[in-house]
Amino acid sequence: MNLMKKRWILLIVACTINLCAGSIYAWSVFAPPLAERLSLLTGEALTAGSLAAAFSLANAVGPIPMILGGAVNDRFGPRWVIASGGLLIGLGFFLAATAETTLSLILGYGIGFGLGLGLVYGSTINTTLKFFPDHRGLAGGLTTALYGLSSVILPPVALALISAEGIQYALIMLGTVFTVMIVSGGLFMQKCPDGFEAKFRSSTAAPVRPAREELNWRGMLRARRFPPMVLLLLCGAIPGMMIISHCWSAARELAGLDAAAASVAVSILALANVFGRILAGAASDRFGRLPSLMGALVLTLLGCTLLSAADGIAALWFWSGILLVGIAFGAFMGIYPGFTAEEFGAKSNSVNYGIMFCGFSIAGFVGPVAMNFLLETGFSYQEICLMASSLSLAGLFCGWIFSKSLPHKE
Template identity: 50%
Template sequence: MELTKKRWIILIASCFINLCIGSIYAWSVFAAPMAAYLSSLTGRTLTPGDLAIVFTICNSVGPITMISGGWINDRFGPKKVILVGGILFGGGMILSGFATSVGFLVFAYGIVLGLGTGMIYGCTISNSIKFFPDKRGLVGGVTTAAYGLSSVIIPPIANMFISNSGVTSAFFIIGTAFLIIICVASFFIEKCPADFVPTGWTPQAANVGRTLKEDKNWKGMLASPIFYVMILLLISGAFAGLMCVSQASPIAQKMVGLSAAAATTVVSVLALFNTGGRILAGYVSDKIGRVNTLAITSLLSVAGLVLLYLSGESSVVTFYMGISMIGLSFGALMGVFPGFTADQFGAKNNSVNYGIMFIGFALAGYFGPSIMRSVYSADGSYQRAFVIAAICGLTGFILTFVYKWAVKRQDHKTMSPPNVMAN
């Protein structure tokens, strides 16, 4: 089967794999019952906020294996990387069911599962983008959307297992299922040849009006001032999304007064818009440009945060509108950035380059939930955290203009002819 057709099978397998690892976004559904379970074991009262460190570390360690796994992927192919990552991911979730302390849960879910997530995520997305140079934005959106879609599907399934069998059994069952799915799907993944060009696609024709970027390795990327603008843009954009995703269920219960069951619906709605934003923005960014799409999503995030700030007890409609906007803008950011990185620094080394860029996501994943937890502990409300996140969103909007200025300056230097004596 020629690669132009086979690439679709590889994309579908990648999406199934990302559907499994995206279950980390359903953490808030596990947080409350796990806090109650550990409280009963330790005799110490724990809240979902006390377990936010688990989600924070899970996001923070991802870039470690994204970079190392990306390096292996670029040399030996993604199949082995995804297989090992699947064992870590499924094994980490299964181990979480044996947790008897917050420390062990941090190790199992935060570190083991988090390392597996980073190893897989970088490979599936970067490899898929290489197979689709003609649809880079759309495929980046689709592969990351599968990752986000998991938190639409997993919360009700996890809730069912938690209600029927308990939270530890839910970890065992879901972890085993994901371990099998990822490892089987990894055998359908192939490495994209360096010289691959889809049948009927001409790179020159597809890039009319767009500057073709030279492939840069990680050293070349880090030497470019544009990288630092981009990673700050990623931090600013991901801050609000990760802040809300990590504690969507507790926010809905404490701020709006929703029941635990209704709060699970909030998690699914947030994830649904997160997923839709990835596909929509990926497609739109192929039409209007990545940075223009990011400028729009930055403003959308600010608007959503304003609505959350105005929400209170029984402000259900305002709250749902705000959380939906946050999900849409966060999803758009994550859908656009893989292609954005490949556009700027080339697709050849994108596995490692995007892994390094993803450090921005990890930083946002640490500071977003941490600041929200600290604000709630100090104020007894989330409002000040929404203000901080809105400032980050506005910073991201400003950075899109800084990026355009930096690119024009770089292109001007590149295109400037050497000094020639006048006739």
């Protein structure tokens, strides 16, 4: 089959794989029954919070296999990288289902699933980016969006399985299905041929933004524009992580919502995040990566400001605020894979983006920790949202610094 046609099939397969890999978002559904099971086995009074380290560990180890697997992906292609990741994800599910101690659960799920997730997520995104030099934003947006869509689709499915057959059955069944889908999808994927972008550019009228430079990870780290790129990412991601991590509680406090309505707010924020990845990714193909990211920062600034002004009476401001924050955070997730490839080249982007993705991991740690610290210090949600909005101003400054650090004008 002609690669120009097959690349769209590869994109669909990559999106399906990421939908399965995004099953990490079902952890909040798995944790309570797992804690109940382990409490019976160990005699300890465990809660979902007692097992939170498993989720944190799975996210924390992700960048390591992204970088190491990325080197294999760039050289040999995605098939065995994704297939190996699928097996590790399945192993993580199995170890969680059969764990008899808290430590074995945390290590088994956290390390097994986390290593598999890093291999799969990094490889699917960077492989599709190489096949879509004309639509890097759209390809990055779609592949990251389907990963995020798991937070909406999978929890109710997992909850239904647990209610019907129990936690062990649910974990083993889901783990088996996801392993088969990821492994088979990975074996279908293929490496983008060397020189594909150059041939694509010469044989089609589609607009292609050539990479500014082809740099490996060492060259990327030495580039003057790398530090402001990372700072720009952090300023865009940390406010989103702050709101996402406390959306349910903030909805109760800021808008006076009851528990059910607050849960709806969490779902709306998740959907806004998903659609933000697709819409902003596509917009960045048309208007450019940096202008689109600067626009996302403006949305974050406006969204956090609206949240800071929300109260039980002005609930509309709360709903508008979480929509804007969700869309803006999704924009950073969707644009940055293509942004990295455009700045430092597609050839080594699996490794380069793995390093850049560490910024999202840092934001995932700093955002919730900062929110908890500020709440414990005595600040209100309104005051904290206003503080978060100031990061957007810092991000706009970082974007300006980045534009001044470019080796040549576009």
